[in-house]
Amino acid sequence: MDNTPWLTNHTGGSNFILLGFFHLSKDPIFLCVVIFVIFLMALSGNSILIFLIHSNAHLHTPMYFFISQLSLMDVMYISVTVPKMLMDQITGAQKISVPECGTQMFLYLTLGGSEFFLLAAMAYDRYMAICHPLRYPVLMNRRVCLLLAAGCWFLGSVDGFMLTPITMTFPFCRSREIQHFFCEVPALMKLSCSDMSLIETLMYLCCVLMIFIPVIVISSSYSLILITIHRMKSAEGRKKAFATCSSHMTVVTLFYGTASYTYMIPISYHNPEKDMVVSFFYTILTPVLNPLIYSFRNKDVTGALKKRLNVGPFFQEATK
Template sequence: MKQTMWLENRTFGTDFILLGLFSQSKYPTLFYSLIFIIFIVALTENATLVLLIQSDPHLHTPMYFFISQLSLMDMMYISVTVPKMLLDQVIGIHHISAPSCGIQMFLYLTLAGAEFFLLSAMSYDRYMAICHPLRYPILMNHRVCILLAIVCWFLGSIDGFMLTPITMSFPFCKSREIQHFFCEVPALLKLSCSDTSLYETVMYLCCVLMLLIPVIVILSSYSLILLTVCRMNSATGHRKAFATCSSHITVVFLFYGAAVYTYMLPASYHTAGKDMMVSVFYTILTPVINPLIYSVRNKDITAALKKMVWSKQALANFHK
């Protein structure tokens, strides 16, 4: 018995404990099943969207290239946090080592940062398509799209490389129980016994910069798009332009709103419960909502999906 306790203390002494979502729920089994279904649906939706865009030549355009990148990010985004949370609930061990916590934090920050910049690249693409339609195929060729995607991933990784080492270097001499379901920076800072006020100010400024640059690009793009649309005499042109941009604007509001709450509002606005619910929204629900926003009202996506289903049915009938 003593040997077992010694082994546990040796193994988990420096580990963190993720209290997670299920400890707050009166019906953990039902909640677990719901999260598991959402996770599977998110992976299926985003993987299907990526597959459709890659397989259908009609979707080999800059707009759909960026949508496929967004789906790829969403698949990775939800996979960073949810599988461990679900596995912990099954096996009953909620520990996470400091290196694993740091890796999870880095991946999460990188993906979130990359998505911020990708949304701004998508707005720039819409600006070029609507305001410069004749030069659009040249200005937004495949090489330019690849370059923009690489830049988004690189800028997102800067956020991870900056915040992760500093956060993990603080001494954690308080309770090592994280009031969260993954290693998020604000949740870990609450466990530190040192003064983190200066770092929180720097992190705030960093997040303002990370949000400000994409927001400026998005606002500028849509301001110019609005001016161009207002000059159009065609009602069909108006509808097409607004239909093209409305999906992206919806995703921007959902994602940026949650980020502003988490990283930019003062500590007095935050509670463990609120922070967890907001994190659930943008780490678990957003990857499910995004593919629906881009596909439900999109005729090209629905046509490609029907084409894929029909081809599979035809192939199945042929083998019969």
């Protein structure tokens, strides 16, 4: 009996080839530099936000706890794809082994799924803060926040554990060239010579779990928030409520909109170039936009940053 793994029989080798999108650009070197700068901005912006939240007692609230979790996910999320993509462009080696491809797929599915549920948890937190302000410290205590965050990470990993093994065990007999800059599920499905109806159905069900359910939570939370804001007599209270909610809704729109296109549209309607542009937006641009949205539009975060900058040795000497 032949015990040779299916992979050797159907792929003709142990590696995939990531074609990426640098070849689509007239100036790939410039594009590589731009992406590297974006990557550094995302890492530094999210890291600074995490540091400020954890080092400033004034920011030890449920809202900022969830923002720090979002920043942590974004740091990991962008690190899953961008370093490999940049190294491939610099070295000219576009190969990725099957274990590396599966690991990359599992991590970005887990992190993406976790972020879906975290955004829903953040909307629920805003609902509790605005609609039930007197009971908010009790209803959203530290234990509840930790449980919600742990639940988001767990549910995100369910997405990774469901889709990764099924996708990676399909026979890839058409080609080993992935028309993408990382191992995304729809891109690999295009390489398979078997019937894709089962995994398309499963992927759709996963999307219902990962996108539709959080969207219901977010929509319900903000519907109740809008009703509460409309009843507020204080103009300052309405302004503050809108400010905190608008930042979150901006992130939700950016992330859910692009991810829904990737995973809820049938594979036959996907175009490689368009897929890469959409994936570039939610895997690379969103992580760099999140800290900008939550910091520049937030007086508490900017105040904490100014405070940190003013307590350095130079400033301490200047104030003596």
